[in-house]
Structures are given as C-alpha cells and as structure tokens.
Amino acid sequence: MLNILKMAAKNLARYRRRTLLTSILITLGVVAVLLFVSVSGSFKAMMIGQITDSMLGHLQIHRKGYLASIDSLPLNKNITQKQLNKVEEILAAEEAIESYTMRIKLGAMFSNYAETTNIRLNAVTPDRELQSMPLLADRVIKGEKEGLLAKGEILLPELIAKGMQVKVGDSIVLVANNKDGSVNGQSFAVRGILEGITGPGGRDGIMHMEDARELLRIEEMEVSEIAIRLKNIDQMGVVFSSLQEKLGAMTNKEGKPVFEIHTWEKLSPFYNIAKMIDLMTLFIKIMLVAIVLVSIMNVMIMAVYERVNEIGTIAAIGTRPGKILALFVTEGFLLGILGTMVGTIISLIAIAGMNASKITFDFGRQTGLQLTPTIDSAEVITVVLIVIGIAVLGSLQPALKAARMDPITALRHV
Amino acid sequence: MPLVEAKQLEKTYVSGDIEIKAIRGVDLTIEPASFVSFIGPSGSGKSTLLNMIGCLDPPTSGQLTVAGQDITKLDRNTAADFRGNTIGFVFQDFNLIPVLTVYENIEYPLLMVQKLPAPERKKRVFALLEAVGMADQAAKYPSQISGGQKQRVAVARALVTNAKLVLADEPTANLDRDTANRVIDMMKQMRDEFQTTFIFSTHDPKIVKNAEIIYTIEDGKLQRTINENGGNHA
Numbered sequence: 001m002l003n004i005l006k007m008a009a010k011n012l013a014r015y016r017r018r019t020l021l022t023s024i025l026i027t028l029g030v031v032a033v034l035l036f037v038s039v040s041g042s043f044k045a046m047m048i049g050q051i052t053d054s055m056l057g058h059l060q061i062h063r064k065g066y067l068a069s070i071d072s073l074p075l076n077k078n079i080t081q082k083q084l085n086k087v088e089e090i091l092a093a094e095e096a097i098e099s100y101t102m103r104i105k106l107g108a109m110f111s112n113y114a115e116t117t118n119i120r121l122n123a124v125t126p127d128r129e130l131q132s133m134p135l136l137a138d139r140v141i142k143g144e145k146e147g148l149l150a151k152g153e154i155l156l157p158e159l160i161a162k163g164m165q166v167k168v169g170d171s172i173v174l175v176a177n178n179k180d181g182s183v184n185g186q187s188f189a190v191r192g193i194l195e196g197i198t199g200p201g202g203r204d205g206i207m208h209m210e211d212a213r214e215l216l217r218i219e220e221m222e223v224s225e226i227a228i229r230l231k232n233i234d235q236m237g238v239v240f241s242s243l244q245e246k247l248g249a250m251t252n253k254e255g256k257p258v259f260e261i262h263t264w265e266k267l268s269p270f271y272n273i274a275k276m277i278d279l280m281t282l283f284i285k286i287m288l289v290a291i292v293l294v295s296i297m298n299v300m301i302m303a304v305y306e307r308v309n310e311i312g313t314i315a316a317i318g319t320r321p322g323k324i325l326a327l328f329v330t331e332g333f334l335l336g337i338l339g340t341m342v343g344t345i346i347s348l349i350a351i352a353g354m355n356a357s358k359i360t361f362d363f364g365r366q367t368g369l370q371l372t373p374t375i376d377s378a379e380v381i382t383v384v385l386i387v388i389g390i391a392v393l394g395s396l397q398p399a400l401k402a403a404r405m406d407p408i409t410a411l412r413h414v
Numbered sequence: 415m416p417l418v419e420a421k422q423l424e425k426t427y428v429s430g431d432i433e434i435k436a437i438r439g440v441d442l443t444i445e446p447a448s449f450v451s452f453i454g455p456s457g458s459g460k461s462t463l464l465n466m467i468g469c470l471d472p473p474t475s476g477q478l479t480v481a482g483q484d485i486t487k488l489d490r491n492t493a494a495d496f497r498g499n500t501i502g503f504v505f506q507d508f509n510l511i512p513v514l515t516v517y518e519n520i521e522y523p524l525l526m527v528q529k530l531p532a533p534e535r536k537k538r539v540f541a542l543l544e545a546v547g548m549a550d551q552a553a554k555y556p557s558q559i560s561g562g563q564k565q566r567v568a569v570a571r572a573l574v575t576n577a578k579l580v581l582a583d584e585p586t587a588n589l590d591r592d593t594a595n596r597v598i599d600m601m602k603q604m605r606d607e608f609q610t611t612f613i614f615s616t617h618d619p620k621i622v623k624n625a626e627i628i629y630t631i632e633d634g635k636l637q638r639t640i641n642e643n644g645g646n647h648a
C-alpha cells in the first residue's frame with residue numbers, strides 16, 4: 001500500500017504543473033463551498049435566532065382560526081381561561097420546553113394629544129416575555145431595557161414613535177374597542193422605543209398584560225397567543241408533533257380541534273429565505289462535485305493515455321490488474337486530498353479572518369448585524385469526504401481502463 | 415525436464431474477415447540454462463512466439479508448458495503472478511519506468527510483484543547492479559543514461575526476481591552494433607552466472623552468431639540450428 005502511494009506520488013510529481021492546476025481547481029471549489037456554507041449558515045442561524053428569540057419563539061399556539069384572521073386582531077378568537085388551563089397542563093408535561101409566554105394581541109387608536117393613528121400591540125407579562133424572548137430587550141433602542149416595562153408603560157415601535165414625534169417619557173393615550181363593542185381609553189407613559197424586525201409582529205408595540213385587560217375590560221384570564229421557547233431548537237419537530245397530537249385531541253362540540261399550533265417556520269417569511277440559502281448551498285456543492293469529477297477524470301484519462309506503454313510494461317513483468325487499478329485510483333485520491341487539504345486550511349483561515357475583522361451587514365431595517373461565520377467540523381468532514389470520494393470515483397473509470405489493458409497491445413502502443 | 419516445451423503450437427490472428435496464421439505448428443524444446451535466439455525477418459512471427467512463451471498471449475491451439483506449468487489457459491491474475499515469478503522481460507525500447515531511478519527500476523518487481531522484505535530486496539538489487547556493471551549509476555534516472563546502459567538495467571530488472579527464463583524481444587534493435595554485441599555478451603555472462611535461460615529474438619544475422627541455439631523462423635515455422643561457434647564471435 002505504501003509502495004503504491006509512493007509510486008502515485010512520484011507520478012503526480014512528474015507532471016508538476018498539471019497536478020498543481022488540478023489541485024488549485026479543487027482547492028478553489030472547496031474554499032467556495034466552505035466559505036459559502038459558513039457565511040450563509042451564520043447568517044441563517046443569526047436571522048433565525050433574531051426571529052425566534054425576540055418575537056416568535058419556536059412554537060406558537062392559537063385558537064383554531066386565529067391566524068387566518070390575525071390582520072383584524074379579533075378578540076373573540078382568544079384562548080379562554082378554561083382552555084388555557086388545559087394547554088398549560090400539557091405544556092408543563094413537555095420536558096423540552098424551556099419557557100413560554102402568553103400574549104393578548106390587540107389593535108388600538110393611538111393619540112399623542114395632537115394626532116391619532118392605529119397601533120397594534122402585544123400585551124405581555126414582562127418577566128415571562130423576557131424569559132421566553134431573550135433577545136427582546138436588545139430591541140429596545142431608546143429608554144431603559146431592564147425589566148422591559150411596568151404597569152402604565154408602553155413600548156412604541158420605532159415607526160410610530162418617529163411618525164407621531166413621541167419621545168421616551170411622553171404621555172400618550174390608547175383607545176380600544178372591547179369585545180362587546182364599547183370603547184375605552186387610558187393614558188400611558190412611553191417607556192421606550194422598539195426596533196422593528198422583519199416578520200409578523202415585528203412592528204407591534206408592547207404593553208403590560210394587566211393594562212390590556214383593564215383597557216379591554218377582560219375579567220377572566222384570556223390570551224391570543226402562546227409563544228414557546230424550547231431548550232434546543234433541534235427538538236422543534238419532536239415537540240411540535242407531540243403537542244399537535246395532544247392539542248389536536250381537544251375538540252369542541254362539533255368535533256373540530258380547538259387549537260392550532262405552528263412552528264416559527266410556518267409563521268415567518270424568513271423561513272423561505274432560509275430554505276433558499278439551503279438550496280443555494282446544495283447547488284454550490286453540486287458544482288463542487290462537478291468540478292472535482294471533471295478535473296480529476298480529465299487528468300486521469302490523460303495520465304492513462306500518456307502512460308500506455310508503461311502500463312504495458314508493468315503488466316508484462318507481473319503487476320496484477322488490481323494493483324494497476326489501485327495505482328491510478330491512488331493518484332486521483334492523492335490529487336483530491338491535496339486540493340482538499342489546502343482548500344480546507346485556506347477556508348478555516350479565511351473564516352477566522354472574517355471573524356477577526358468584524359464584518360457587519362444590514363438586513364431589512366436591522367443594521368449593523370455582525371457576521372460571525374462559523375463552520376462545524378461535521379460540515380468540514382462531509383465536504384472533505386465528498387471531494388475525496390468524488391476524486392476516487394473520477395479516477396475509477398480511467399484506472400479501470402488501465403487495469404484492463406492487454407499488455408501486448410499496450411506495449412505496441414506508440 | 416525441459417524449461418520450455420511446445421507441441422504443435424499455433425497462433426492465428428483474426429482481424430475482420432482476414433485470418434493471419436502467425437505461428438503454424440511449432441514444436442520446440444528448450445533446456446534450462448540455454449542461450450537461445452529466434453531469428454527471422456520482420457513479420458515472421460518472432461514476437462508472437464515469444465509472447466506465447468511469455469504467457470502474454472494464449473496460443474490458438476497446441477500445447478505449451480513453461481517451467482513445468484501448462485500456460486495455455488491461465489486467468490489474468492494467475493498469468494501475471496506466473497510472469498512475475500518465473501519470467502523476466504527485456505524489451506526493444508528498454509521500457510524502464512521514467513519516474514524511478516535505476517535502483518528503483520530494478521527493485522520494482524521485488525516491491526510490487528513479489529513483495530520481498532526490504533533487506534532481501536536491497537541485497538538482490540545491489541547484487542544485480544554489480545552483475546550488470548551499473549552500481550555507480552544506481553541513483554540516476556533512465557533519462558540520464560545511455561541506451562546500452564538502459565538495457566543493462568532492464569536485464570537486471572528481469573533477473574532480480576530469480577526468473578528461470580528471460581525473454582528479450584529484439585533487445586538490440588535500438589542499439590548500435592558495438593553496444594548490441596556487448597549487451598548480448600552481458601546476457602550470456604548472466605546466463606553463466608545465474609543459470610537463467612535466455613531467449614532473444616533478432617532480425618540481424620550478425621547478432622545471432624552469439625547464440626548457442628538458433629531457431630530460424632520463417633512464415634511461422636521453426637528450424638533449429640546448433641551454433642557450435644556460439645559465444646566465440648570475437
């Protein structure tokens with residue numbers, strides 16, 4: 001085996017320029033794939049983190065039909081106290097859930113005493129909301145983040161604050177319709193300004209749950225939405241199925257399910273972007289495979305063709321066909337290893353370099369997001385194995401051709 | 415027991431509708447440690463006969479045993495092993511492996527075919543380098559030595575496996591007369607030293623006078639001559 005490796009290495013060294021060109025091609029391919037995977041992966045992970053950790057959570061539960069009419073924020077599709085008790089029982093039994101937060105979503109008239117506009121609000125219990133949405137506090141760009149807000153305070157979305165020229169500490173009035181149609185108004189102090197994010201609820205204001213119940217004159221506990229944070233996002237599929245089964249078992253008098261449950265993927269348009277990124281990654285990997293396959297095959301076909309006489313000689317003096325096959329496959333294998341190793345090293349250095357230079361980018365209205373590309377070793381190993389595997393595969397056909405050559409014909413070849 | 419024994423050996427090539435009877439009924443017996451030459455004009459069937467004896471090309475019909483083994487029906491691996499262990503080859507174009515040094519070229523069959531341990535390999539390679547007078551050129555690459563030297567290395571490579579039979583198809587065709595004579599002399603010396611049988615082919619009557627047993631081939635048929643003067647050409 002060692003001898004075959006040595007022979008193969010010597011033959012690669014014989015055509016130094018060709019070996020170099022082919023390995024550079026493979027190197028470039030590997031670098032392209034690893035950098036793309038790491039940059040797009042970190043972008044994806046960060047965006048998903050932003051979405052799930054500051055607004056959506058990993059899973060959400062609503063009354064059946066709520067999401068279909070979410071634009072009008074209907075109060076009559078809230079989860080009632082009795083239903084909530086059952087849901088909370090189910091959630092408590094689910095080990096993988098870290099925490100969950102309950103919200104009343106409402107629409108209101110917003111007045112700064114001079115002008116009015118519409119505002120959409122999430123009414124939350126601050127400590128529960130902060131526990132389940134660890135990145136939420138970071139969205140408070142003006143005002144005190146600590147504790148989110150207290151009773152009588154409101155967090156205003158950036159756009160409304162700007163449009164209505166309201167500052168932190170100002171007093172404003174909210175007027176809302178109750179479930180029964182009557183109107184109620186209350187004044188609030190602006191506690192802070194919230195940065196907008198992409199996706200549903202990304203431009204909503206935040207108020208205290210108890211204020212909302214007063215404003216809406218809700219006597220019993222009721223909520224529009226339950227957002228769930230899992231200990232590990234990888235468990236989302238399992239928890240989703242488990243909850244869907246348990247919640248689906250709860251039906252109304254007509255036998256229809258009472259609740260609906262969704263993953264963040266179903267709720268956020270970013271999921272499609274994430275899918276697109278995955279698809280692009282796949283395309284780039286296919287390109288890499290094609291590059292490696294074509295370049296290795298090309299080189300190895302040439303190598304076999306140039307060495308017909310030599311193949312005839314070693315076959316005549318007793319080298320078994322299997323060994324001739326191994327010789328050429330090893331050459332392709334070494335070429336693959338060479339290109340992959342250099343490519344991997346360059347990629348890892350480049351990734352470290354990108355982290356060191358703190359590259360930032362903007363996504364929608366979010367600015368100054370820092371790119372922290374990482375790549376897990378499993379991904380590196382996968383790419384390395386694919387490339388080396390393809391290199392072997394690409395040299396297999398030429399190597400077989402060499403192994404099957406009739407020594408006399410090969411020796412006569414000029 | 416003869417080393418090579420052929421009875422009614424025939425080889426017919428078929429290309430398209432044309433049949434070429436390259437060897438037509440050859441009977442042949444070669445004893446161990448002989449120094450044999452096949453002489454005949456181009457196209458007479460020398461290579462065909464050597465290839466059959468060398469287990470590179472199966473005969474169309476007839477019997478052929480080499481070193482006691484029937485070699486008419488061997489599969490590829492068995493044939494390769496048989497060649498690697500029993501037969502040495504010397505080619506017209508030397509056919510050394512260009513990426514290997516003189517030393518490595520001679521070592522190649524021990525490494526890739528016979529898989530001998532390193533100390534044994536070293537001993538044998540050095541012995542052969544000495545025997546063919548190439549010890550001082552061991553580190554050179556084939557491109558750095560002359561044709562005659564290349565053929566010496568090729569003979570060493572053929573002998574290093576302790577082959578019983580060395581087949582040389584026109585080994586002197588690419589050498590000038592002087593060098594050719596010296597290579598043939600050297601082969602004969604090797605025969606004396608290692609008791610290896612040599613069969614070489616040539617179309618050059620002046621070269622053949624070095625042989626002890628001469629087979630003249632014409633149109634695929636053999637005629638045997640004992641060369642009483644064999645070896646005393648000088």
Ligand SMILES: Nc1ncnc2c1ncn2[C@@H]1O[C@H](COP(=O)(O)OP(=O)(O)O)[C@@H](O)[C@H]1O
Nearest residue numbers: 427429434436455456457458459460461462463
């Ligand atoms: N592979 C082959 N296919 C068809 N004809 C062949 C083949 N090899 C040799 N021949 C024919 O067989 C005859 C003998 O050839 P060869 O043994 O090469 O002669 P020599 O070596 O004496 O020059 C020639 O007529 C040659 O054309």
Ligand SMILES: [Mg+2]
Nearest residue numbers: 460461462583
């Ligand atoms: Mg010939």
